[in-house]
Amino acid sequence: MLRIENLTKIYPNGTKALDGISLDVPNGQFVAVIGLSGSGKSTLLRCINRLIEPTSGRIFLDDVEITAAKDLRPIRRKIAMVFQHFNLVKRSSVLTNVLSGRLGYTNPAASLVHMFGNDDLADARSNLARVGLLEKEHERADSLSGGQQQRVGIARALMQKPELILADEPVASLDPATAHIVLDHLEQMNKHDGMTVLCNLHFLSLARRYAHRVIALKAGKVVFDGTPDEIDDARFKEIYGEDAVQVEIA
Amino acid sequence: MNGKDQKNSIIAAVLSAILPGLGQIYSHEWRRGLVILIGLTAQAALFYGVGAQWLIGVMGLIWLWNIWDAFSLAKGIRVSTAAPIILILILNLIVSWKVTDIHIPSFQGEQRKVIGNIVSGLGKPDFISQKTRQITATAKYIVIGPGAPASIKQPAVKHGEPSITLSPSKVEKGTIITVTGVDFTPQSKGSMILLGADEIPAGSFHTDKNGRFEMKFVNDRYIPGDYFVQARMVVPTGGWSLSSTLKDAAPRMFETIYLAFIGTALSLIFALPLSFLGARNLMSGNAFCRAVYGLVRVMFSVLRSVEVLIIAVIAVAAVGIGPFAGVLALAIHGIGALGKLYSEAIESIEHGPIEAIKSTGANDLQTVVYAVVPQVVPQFIAFTLYRWDINVRMATVIGLVGGGGIGYQLI
Numbered sequence: 046m047l048r049i050e051n052l053t054k055i056y057p058n059g060t061k062a063l064d065g066i067s068l069d070v071p072n073g074q075f076v077a078v079i080g081l082s083g084s085g086k087s088t089l090l091r092c093i094n095r096l097i098e099p100t101s102g103r104i105f106l107d108d109v110e111i112t113a114a115k116d117l118r119p120i121r122r123k124i125a126m127v128f129q130h131f132n133l134v135k136r137s138s139v140l141t142n143v144l145s146g147r148l149g150y151t152n153p154a155a156s157l158v159h160m161f162g163n164d165d166l167a168d169a170r171s172n173l174a175r176v177g178l179l180e181k182e183h184e185r186a187d188s189l190s191g192g193q194q195q196r197v198g199i200a201r202a203l204m205q206k207p208e209l210i211l212a213d214e215p216v217a218s219l220d221p222a223t224a225h226i227v228l229d230h231l232e233q234m235n236k237h238d239g240m241t242v243l244c245n246l247h248f249l250s251l252a253r254r255y256a257h258r259v260i261a262l263k264a265g266k267v268v269f270d271g272t273p274d275e276i277d278d279a280r281f282k283e284i285y286g287e288d289a290v291q292v293e294i295a
Numbered sequence: 296m297n298g299k300d301q302k303n304s305i306i307a308a309v310l311s312a313i314l315p316g317l318g319q320i321y322s323h324e325w326r327r328g329l330v331i332l333i334g335l336t337a338q339a340a341l342f343y344g345v346g347a348q349w350l351i352g353v354m355g356l357i358w359l360w361n362i363w364d365a366f367s368l369a370k371g372i373r374v375s376t377a378a379p380i381i382l383i384l385i386l387n388l389i390v391s392w393k394v395t396d397i398h399i400p401s402f403q404g405e406q407r408k409v410i411g412n413i414v415s416g417l418g419k420p421d422f423i424s425q426k427t428r429q430i431t432a433t434a435k436y437i438v439i440g441p442g443a444p445a446s447i448k449q450p451a452v453k454h455g456e457p458s459i460t461l462s463p464s465k466v467e468k469g470t471i472i473t474v475t476g477v478d479f480t481p482q483s484k485g486s487m488i489l490l491g492a493d494e495i496p497a498g499s500f501h502t503d504k505n506g507r508f509e510m511k512f513v514n515d516r517y518i519p520g521d522y523f524v525q526a527r528m529v530v531p532t533g534g535w536s537l538s539s540t541l542k543d544a545a546p547r548m549f550e551t552i553y554l555a556f557i558g559t560a561l562s563l564i565f566a567l568p569l570s571f572l573g574a575r576n577l578m579s580g581n582a583f584c585r586a587v588y589g590l591v592r593v594m595f596s597v598l599r600s601v602e603v604l605i606i607a608v609i610a611v612a613a614v615g616i617g618p619f620a621g622v623l624a625l626a627i628h629g630i631g632a633l634g635k636l637y638s639e640a641i642e643s644i645e646h647g648p649i650e651a652i653k654s655t656g657a658n659d660l661q662t663v664v665y666a667v668v669p670q671v672v673p674q675f676i677a678f679t680l681y682r683w684d685i686n687v688r689m690a691t692v693i694g695l696v697g698g699g700g701i702g703y704q705l706i
């Protein structure tokens with residue numbers, strides 16, 4: 046269970062990106078976070094694993110207070126992150142990228158000389174097989190297509206055996222068909238492995254197709270929290286503004 | 296790897312055993328093969344040039360690696376090149392230590408000769424010269440008087456070897472002696488030398504087409520006793536060899552290259568860790584980090600802005616004239632120059648991968664190794680080689696103020 050209490054983030058330049066957010070996300074839920082550009086979606090996700098330090102408010106994962114933790118290692122390794130631009134280390138091999146998902150668990154000294162246990166290696170291969178990229182393990186990450194790179198990103202997330210997955214617009218730079226492959230993987234991880242998913246999405250149609258629950262942000266505040274089919278035209282205009290029109294993604 | 300592309304690995308191994316790199320070329324790995332071939336040849340020449348022939352033996356390990364590599368490549372497996380590269384680097388560092396440790400005063404004596412050779416060489420560049428052999432024939436004569444031997448026993452001459460006879464062979468001061476030589480190289484010039492405490496030239500001669508000559512000289516020795524005369528002739532043997540100009544200058548040139556090499560290596564050792572502390576993107580976490588960042592960058596700027604020649608002069612004053620002073624000057628200046636370039640390379644990397652690695656729970660060191668290092672390695676290598684290049688040129692100039700190398704020989 047993820048619990049967020051009164052979370053506020055004010056950037057050093059004065060921008061109030063999050064303004065008193067409170068949320069409860071039960072284990073195993075697939076939550077889509079929507080909202081206009083600049084509404085604070087990325088900031089929210091990055092506060093949860095403390096890539097960004099919140100200004101005030103508290104965040105709990107399974108009754109451990111993330112916002113009070115001194116050692117982030119045991120917390121971050123339970124929370125995997127998937128990025129819009131994949132954020133693979135381009136010059137490293139696909140296998141190394143996937144193995145780096147274990148860095149929160151391995152002996153730090155051993156990992157500095159790229160030593161991973163046989164279990165980790167076997168895990169990495171089976172996760173690569175799961176996303177259908179086993180034959181690419183020795184290729185350089187930047188030699189892969191965008192969709193393939195995002196699948197490597199998912200394999201890296203799987204290596205963490207996470208309880209929670211934070212996906213920051215994981216399909217925004219992919220074509221519609223590829224987007225579905227990637228979201229299908231996230232859905233699998235949610236349904237099959239019971240991982241909680243918090244996923245920023247641009248398209249409401251995708252949120253309707255994949256999410257149990259939709260949270261809409263506007264100027265750092267939660268303006269909608271409910272099931273996808275509760276979002277009618279009025280709600281939509283409230284979230285995206287009067288001039289917005291719904292676009293469908295296949 | 297494609298099955299029909301595969302080559303016979305035994306043939307590849309044998310080819311590489313005969314000529315390093317050949318087996319790789321046989322497997323269509325042109326670049327790898329040429330790098331191995333040219334690299335190993337150049338490296339062996341370098342070791343030979345600085346008189347570290349014993350290291351050429353150690354390079355046999357790389358030769359073995361090259362055979363193994365050719366064998367594997369033919370099967371489609373690319374083995375890691377890390378081991379031979381590290382070995383080569385270590386061998387060169389060893390040589391650097393030895394070469395730059397030369398004690399300058401110890402070759403003071405030959406200095407004049409070396410400079411003379413270089414200067415005359417500049418007028419008439421001759422990097423190779425014909426191999427030659429000197430042939431000689433010796434005979435004895437007596438200046439008569441009290442204490443002189445009664446009879447002369449001429450040195451033994453083998454049949455067919457060049458020989459000379461003197462007439463007369465018992466003389467007084469002022470007697471003209473006729474020298475007749477046989478079995479010398481035909482149609483060639485030679486010179487006659489009076490042997491003794493000093494070697495005194497006694498004229499020259501020219502052989503006819505049968506290898507005979509006749510010449511005269513005047514004996515001006517008056518102390519009774521026996522004396523030797525020697526006919527000398529320098530003849531080409533057909534081969535070619537490095538000229539003495541190159542032989543004298545080459546070790547200094549290599550010394551300069553190694554001076555630059557170890558100077559670069561030393562600055563690398565210090566600049567590498569410091570550069571991470573001098574990268575703004577890695578050091579913006581808290582006030583302490585920002586202070587360290589500022590300090591390191593100021594240090595880089597100061598080291599870089601002091602002219603190398605001035606550091607060299609100070610180093611000479613501190614550790615004395617010699618290559619070590621030159622190494623110190625290059626290393627100190629290089630820390631500033633390389634450190635700044637490295638730091639800027641780190642600052643220009645993508646931030647995304649750092650975020651991704653951090654979010655897995657990696658600690659700071661792991662994040663640097665997995666997200667930063669792979670992004671900067673190519674630039675670090677390029678900057679380091681560029682620095683070495685600059686250092687070779689600077690090492691020449693540093694020699695002028697007593698920092699060793701070829702520059703030192705030029706003054």
Ligand SMILES: Nc1ncnc2c1ncn2[C@@H]1O[C@H](COP(=O)(O)OP(=O)(O)OP(=O)(O)O)[C@@H](O)[C@H]1O
Pocket residue numbers: 056057058060061062080081082083084085086087088089
């Ligand atoms: N590092 C930063 N410093 C200052 N302001 C920032 C910073 N990062 C984000 N902001 C501001 O905070 C607000 C929320 O940004 P955030 O990136 O969370 O929005 P978002 O919903 O993810 O938008 P998008 O859909 O474009 O990704 C924006 O106004 C943005 O300009």
Ligand SMILES: [Mg+2]
Pocket residue numbers: 086087088213
């Ligand atoms: Mg965003």
